[in-house]
């Protein structure tokens with residue numbers, strides 16, 4: 445089945461990728477990596493800017509299909525999957541990247557913000573993975589990249605629901621990776637450290653030490669993520685050496701010691 449895209453041309457037989465949260469930041473850079481390497485890409489985000497992102501990404505010469513959908517809702521995930529299915533082509537690479545943060549002490553953050561975070565970061569990841577991975581297994585091949593974080597490996601005071609959501613998706617990726625090891629489908633967890641994107645302002649983390657610290661370039665993070673995805677690695681700590689150090693510390697320090705260290709980076713200053 446062929447379909448018209450935003451560029452007005454029809455899709456041929458090149459490999460197809462799907463990237464969520466691809467209008468800005470790490471997701472957009474991952475979509476650019478995929479397009480540069482010859483993938484047609486379905487890109488999804490909530491706001492209308494996803495169409496502008498598609499126009500910009502089409503400069504790589506591949507077909508880019510924008511889908512505007514609120515993935516914090518089941519209807520939004522279903523709409524994205526329906527659009528992908530309409531293309532009538534196997535998904536070769538699935539990048540489950542859309543995510544948001546919420547900053548502040550748990551008793552002071554809004555319940556609806558915390559629940560929306562869980563719906564987007566956790567629920568939509570499981571939902572879309574369920575729909576696409578079944579087809580990948582049936583096809584006997586596929587590559588899945590889940591954007592987790594180095595925040596996944598330690599307690600996350602002052603962004604507790606966020607760190608817990610990243611621990612969930614990291615564990616989820618590692619778990620289904622093992623289950624699927626004989627199916628031809630690989631699952632990779634991308635673990636960025638602090639990265640220069642709209643994430644911190646959206647999460648209202650501008651007044652935290654981590655929000656004010658130097659950050660990695662999203663393009664470097666995406667390059668690491670793309671290479672790990674293609675190599676079928678279990679996980680990759682992306683970006684600077686500092687991130688690898690922090691991931692090691694978070695993994696090996698007892699949580700009771702790690703929690704106050706993390707709090708020094710994430711506690712709002714006002």
Ligand SMILES: NC(=O)c1ccc[n+]([C@@H]2O[C@H](COP(=O)([O-])OP(=O)(O)OC[C@H]3O[C@@H](n4cnc5c(N)ncnc54)[C@H](OP(=O)(O)O)[C@@H]3O)[C@@H](O)[C@H]2O)c1
Pocket residue numbers: 464465466467468469470471488489490491492493494513514515516541542543544564591592593594635636637638639640641642643644646
């Ligand atoms: N930046 C960091 O330091 C960092 C570190 C580790 C992990 N991460 C993870 O990296 C991923 C990407 O974050 P980023 O840093 O690139 O942030 P970003 O620039 O804010 O990008 C977030 C993306 O998610 C989309 N999105 C947000 N809510 C959505 C919704 N309800 N439905 C559909 N799409 C939605 C946004 O699109 P709209 O504008 O249309 O909402 C945007 O495309 C997240 O999972 C984040 O947790 C980031």
